[in-house]
Amino acid sequence: xxxxxxxxxxxxxxxxxxxxxxxxxxxxxxxxxxxxxxxxxxxxxxxxxxxxxxxxxxxxxxxxxxxxxxxxxxxxxxxxxxxxxxxxxxxxxxxxxxxxxxxxxxxxxxxxxxx
Amino acid sequence: xxxxxxxxxxxxxxxxxxxxxxxxxxxxxxxxxxxxxxxxxxxxxxxxxxxxxxxxxxxxxxxxxxxxxxxxxxxxxxxxxxxxxxxxxxxxxxxxxxxxxxxxxxx
Numbered sequence: 001x002x003x004x005x006x007x008x009x010x011x012x013x014x015x016x017x018x019x020x021x022x023x024x025x026x027x028x029x030x031x032x033x034x035x036x037x038x039x040x041x042x043x044x045x046x047x048x049x050x051x052x053x054x055x056x057x058x059x060x061x062x063x064x065x066x067x068x069x070x071x072x073x074x075x076x077x078x079x080x081x082x083x084x085x086x087x088x089x090x091x092x093x094x095x096x097x098x099x100x101x102x103x104x105x106x107x108x109x110x111x112x113x114x115x
Numbered sequence: 116x117x118x119x120x121x122x123x124x125x126x127x128x129x130x131x132x133x134x135x136x137x138x139x140x141x142x143x144x145x146x147x148x149x150x151x152x153x154x155x156x157x158x159x160x161x162x163x164x165x166x167x168x169x170x171x172x173x174x175x176x177x178x179x180x181x182x183x184x185x186x187x188x189x190x191x192x193x194x195x196x197x198x199x200x201x202x203x204x205x206x207x208x209x210x211x212x213x214x215x216x217x218x219x220x221x222x
Contacts, residue, residue: 035211044202044214045151045159045204045213047210047212047213061209061210062210063210100206100211101164102151102159102204103161103164103170105160105161
């Protein structure tokens with residue numbers, strides 16, 4: 001069965017960077033996109049960007065352009081998302097999801113930004 | 116960006132009830148709409164894609180309809196496990212956007 005397993009919770013100081021991983025199994029990794037979505041406490045889901053796991057092409061929400069980078073390692077069937085220049089408003093649970101219809105999701109990674 | 120607006124924002128219902136949640140897009144999105152169920156502390160679960168296609172393994176008590184700008188999610192015969200927050204999502208145009216959520220509570 002399809003599984004997306006994300007890395008563990010992180011606590012970061014303002015201005016730092018965080019890297020969240022999403023390891024895929026149960027399907028051909030390079031045949032599907034991986035999307036990243038975040039959810040701040042009590043807020044709606046917010047799409048951040050996606051990567052074509054086959055060719056590595058990316059697209060980002062304008063809100064995060066320049067501060068977020070999504071990459072992938074096909075040999076490890078893993079996608080990564082780096083968020084730089086963290087601020088308190090970036091405190092959220094970050095999810096990866098497979099494909100545009102997001103039929104499958106990772107379990108989420110809590111990133112806490114606090115001084 | 117396409118704005119997605121759900122109504123109501125919260126809803127109280129009883130076990131066995133049938134409920135309907137509405138979602139309106141600020142511009143036409145064809146049928147590029149999905150519905151998700153989310154429980155506290157959990158990842159969203161995909162219920163429906165392409166406005167009315169049930170995801171594999173999702174019970175037929177969930178149904179979706181609509182096209183263009185107006186969509187609905189109907190849940191029949193509510194069971195305790197159905198009480199959760201429901202989100203609509205458009206994937207017609209980037210950035211992908213979500214509704215604000217509808218919290219379905221037990222009456």
